[in-house]
Amino acid sequence: MSKVAISSSLQAEQFRISPEHTRISMAAAIELGLKPGRLYRDVRCGCINLLQNYPEGCYANCTYCGLARERPGIPENNSFIRVAWPLVPTDLVAEKIAEREAEVDVGRVCIAQVQDHRANADLLDMTKRVHCAAPAVPISGLLNATTTTDDLLLELKTYGVDKIGFGLDAASEEIFYTVRGRGARGPHTWEQHWDRIRLARRLYGPMNINCHVIVGLGETDCDLIKLFFALKAEQIEAYVFSFNSELGTTMQHVSRQPIKRHRRVQLAKHLIETTDLPESAFVCVDAVLRHANEIEVGGKRIAGTGGGWIGDAAVVVGNVLFDFRYDILVDVWRFPLESSRPLADYALRQRVTTLKKEAPWVKPADMERVLIEELPRVFCRDVMPDHLTKEELRHSHTVGAKLSSSDYLNLHADTTRQPRPLKIAAETFIHSERIELGARKVGISMLVHQGIIQEVRLDTSENGESLRMDDELDGVPFEEWRQRVGFCEKEVA
Ligand code: SF4
Numbered sequence: 001m002s003k004v005a006i007s008s009s010l011q012a013e014q015f016r017i018s019p020e021h022t023r024i025s026m027a028a029a030i031e032l033g034l035k036p037g038r039l040y041r042d043v044r045c046g047c048i049n050l051l052q053n054y055p056e057g058c059y060a061n062c063t064y065c066g067l068a069r070e071r072p073g074i075p076e077n078n079s080f081i082r083v084a085w086p087l088v089p090t091d092l093v094a095e096k097i098a099e100r101e102a103e104v105d106v107g108r109v110c111i112a113q114v115q116d117h118r119a120n121a122d123l124l125d126m127t128k129r130v131h132c133a134a135p136a137v138p139i140s141g142l143l144n145a146t147t148t149t150d151d152l153l154l155e156l157k158t159y160g161v162d163k164i165g166f167g168l169d170a171a172s173e174e175i176f177y178t179v180r181g182r183g184a185r186g187p188h189t190w191e192q193h194w195d196r197i198r199l200a201r202r203l204y205g206p207m208n209i210n211c212h213v214i215v216g217l218g219e220t221d222c223d224l225i226k227l228f229f230a231l232k233a234e235q236i237e238a239y240v241f242s243f244n245s246e247l248g249t250t251m252q253h254v255s256r257q258p259i260k261r262h263r264r265v266q267l268a269k270h271l272i273e274t275t276d277l278p279e280s281a282f283v284c285v286d287a288v289l290r291h292a293n294e295i296e297v298g299g300k301r302i303a304g305t306g307g308g309w310i311g312d313a314a315v316v317v318g319n320v321l322f323d324f325r326y327d328i329l330v331d332v333w334r335f336p337l338e339s340s341r342p343l344a345d346y347a348l349r350q351r352v353t354t355l356k357k358e359a360p361w362v363k364p365a366d367m368e369r370v371l372i373e374e375l376p377r378v379f380c381r382d383v384m385p386d387h388l389t390k391e392e393l394r395h396s397h398t399v400g401a402k403l404s405s406s407d408y409l410n411l412h413a414d415t416t417r418q419p420r421p422l423k424i425a426a427e428t429f430i431h432s433e434r435i436e437l438g439a440r441k442v443g444i445s446m447l448v449h450q451g452i453i454q455e456v457r458l459d460t461s462e463n464g465e466s467l468r469m470d471d472e473l474d475g476v477p478f479e480e481w482r483q484r485v486g487f488c489e490k491e492v493a
Contacts, residue, residue, distance in 0.1 A: 016087055018052040018118070019125035022111075023085035024093060025049040032096040034088055046107035048097060050130075051085055051114070052122060058114035060146070061186040062169065063179045063250035064217060064243060067114055070185070071248050090126050094133035101134045109134075110165070112142035115187065119144060120152045127159040138162055142212075145196040146188050153203050164200045165239070168193055168211040171219035171227045179217050184250070197236065206235035215265050216243030216257040222284040222359070224265055228272045229279050240269060280366045285358045294426040295320075300353035301425035316379075322364060323356040334409060335422070337432040337443035339457035344422065344430050346455060347447050351425040427451070431478065444469065448478045 029035035031045035039045060058067040065071070100106050111126050113119045127139055140163040141156050153164065170176035173190040180188045201209045211231060215224065231238045242262050245252050271277055285297045295303035305318040330345040355362050376383050388396065402408055421429040431446045443459035456470040469485065476484050 015055045019122040022090045023051040023053045048109045051112045054116045060115040063184045066246045094129045098134040108138045110140040113144040115144045131160040145193040148196045165210045169214045171223040175219050210237035214241045225282045225284045280361045291426045321354045323354050339459045340430050340445040343447045347424040351428045
């Protein structure tokens with residue numbers, strides 16, 4: 001914002017500032033007849049939102065906010081939450097509120113502070129003007145926690161304020177620091193915000209305090225779920241908003257989140273607020289489905305799904321990795337080449353994760369309950385708890401015997417055939433091949449991710465040989481590995 005180098009009294013004379021003037025949301029201005037226009041589908045605006053106005057906007061510097069100190073432009077011309085806020089005399093607004101209230105229910109008035117040394121006194125003044133003109137209209141104060149005092153909270157009550165909001169905005173302390181605190185060259189701290197929120201909660205009672213939370217500032221779903229539970233535990237309301245970048249702000253180039261995510265967050269908030277679901281019922285990991293049957297979190301496989309037909313029945317299977325020991329799996333795995341073992345160990349750790357790591361609070365029993373509840377909804381079929389029939393049990397024993405037979409377990413033991421690649425996760429394989437290296441026949445194992453060789457090991461006690469091959473093949477497309485090392489003619493059949 002442009003710096004204003006004149007005294008407060010001169011500012012009051014030369015600029016239209018609060019408390020004499022207030023900014024008003026365009027929807028509220030239309031509702032009160034202060035601006036021409038009609039609201040979409042003729043809906044009514046049920047809350048008159050007012051905002052303090054000073055020549056320097058707001059002293060704070062939140063990276064997403066149109067009023068931030070370092071946003072270029074004249075505050076009066078700048079948008080806030082992407083819409084214009086006309087500037088009008090506060091007394092005129094109060095008068096229009098009273099007139100409207102006489103015709104229909106205005107709903108509520110909310111007066112928002114910015115950070116300015118005059119903001120507390122001016123908020124009291126503005127509240128008084130509205131309350132005197134329209135004493136029956138409920139009023140909320142949207143306070144700047146950094147400057148909120150005990151006295152301000154107590155005095156606001158005497159002017160009819162029954163609800164207090166705070167723009168917490170960030171869902172976690174880390175995000176808060178980055179977008180509102182020191183990381184943004186701003187004055188706010190997480191501790192101070194919570195201190196003021198809790199003080200207001202004590203003074204105003206349960207569900208009379210709300211925290212604004214913006215979804216899309218870089219937080220995870222997990223951060224939001226934790227925050228919603230924390231607010232519920234203290235009987236504080238969460239008001240959720242969707243981040244939408246504003247031109248000229250630090251975050252102007254950050255994309256808004258997909259609408260699907262916002263709906264998911266809204267649904268989670270609704271469930272938390274209206275049911276007794278425990279926090280552990282929210283798996284709370286950002287999982288994505290890839291390649292039809294791979295479910296990944298943070299690019300690592302956490303579950304697999306599959307399906308097929310048996311007669312007329314569609315069979316759907318799936319598994320979620322709660323926990324497992326990578327080392328034990330690698331120890332018991334039968335590899336066609338011993339050099340594949342360390343690569344598999346490495347690849348598993350790189351590309352496979354577990355619920356114990358991603359969401360340690362989720363208990364198997366909670367997951368079982370969620371699945372039993374969700375499956376009928378997803379498949380539009382009732383779940384009928386039952387047992388396997390004798391015939392199904394017999395069949396499962398037959399299949400089990402086959403899978404544990406030495407023939408099956410030694411499928412790759414045929415040294416005359418090239419072994420098949422071992423899949424670790426989506427697009428991640430261990431390829432094992434036998435080649436001639438000079439006069440020797442050796443095995444070569446390659447970790448291939450998305451068609452590119454990432455690591456190489458040879459079945460040889462000469463460590464230098466493995467390293468040389470690793471150097472030559474690292475980053476090479478798998479299709480080209482033979483040409484690169486000149487094995488075309490020497491490959492063992
Ligand atoms: S304190 Fe509020 S008004 Fe001021 S910059 Fe931050 S978000 Fe904007």
